[in-house]
Amino acid sequence: MTRAANELKRVVVLQGGISAEREVSFLSGRGVVEALRSKGLEVETWDPACDAVGFLEEGRFDAAFIALHGKLGEDGSVQGLLNCLGIPYTGPGVTASAVAMDKELTKTLWRAAGLPVPEGERVVAGASDEELARLIARYGASGLVVKPDHDGSSIGVTKLQKDDVTVESLRAALDAAQRGGADTALVEEYVHGREFTIALIGGKALPVIEIIAPEGSYDFQNKYYTDVVRYECPAALDEAPAKHLAAICEKAFAVLGCRGWSRVDALQRPDGSFVLLEINTAPGMTPHSLVPMAARAVDLDYASLCMKLLGLAETD
Secondary structure, three states, rough: OOOHHHHOOOOEOOOOOOOOOOHHHHHHHHHHHHHHOOOOOOOOEEEOOOHHHHHHHHOOOEEEOOOOOOOOOOHHHHHHHHHHHOOOOOOOOOOHHHHHHHHHHHHHHHHOOOOOOEEEEEEEEEOOOOHHHHHHHHOOEEEEEEEEEEOOOOHHHHHHHEOOOHHHHHHHHHHHOOOOOOOOOEEEEEOOOEEEEEEEEEEEEEEOOOEOOHHHHHOHHHHHHHOOOOOEEOOOOOHHHHHHHHHHHHHHHHHOOOEEEEEEEEOOOOOOOOEEOOOOOOOOOOOOOOOHHHHOOOOOOOHHHHHHHHHOOOOO
């Protein structure tokens, strides 16, 4: 059940958490707190890493804004808790959040729905040299991308150029992706092309953003702590491909049963076709973040965006 944003008085912003994206979450949370307070709301914060659940139970909150990223924040865990407490929250519900957090499962569902995704597969820790050689032969013609199965913000991602792909380099990339105890990682074809991201609010796409990073390195550092990346919003795409990209992202959102808001990352191959990489169900809200950028392109400022997202809050 949702309530109009202008009916909300007391809200809680969930930030911090236990994932590798903890510090990014604080950056997002800080911005959201300031924005909501500027709109006259009474705002508290809650960090699942150190704050008691009783604070949420006793807080009499009208809604929760989830500014958590990664494990416990985007995987359906905190969504389930808020469902139990009857507190409406931003973003997708339990099932959609859990599915979206699993990159390979997301790709499987998108592929079944006819949506384009990169070729690749899940790899377990400790794979043999023979298995790694098979992966190289199957997917490595243009290089490989190795990434954690459940992390975001480009943490643990390695891009191997075609000439750098060996069993040894692939194993090192898998070790980096599985750092922290993960027992699986993804190995995918390296799609060389233009990089885009598409914010969705209420299932509808905002203007497409093109990400232009130095040497294609849109990594954690460049995402949050430098100004070397250029963004074009709206992207310099002709009308037809821009509409097509928006449409497949809206379908991707619907296929997973998402609600509220999300952001889909995509690449364009040299032949002009698109592939969808992943969906973020609690996107960043930092000064460098992309959903606020797309919102500005439709004259929606940061504080108004936060209020709009809060107005979409609901429970399962």
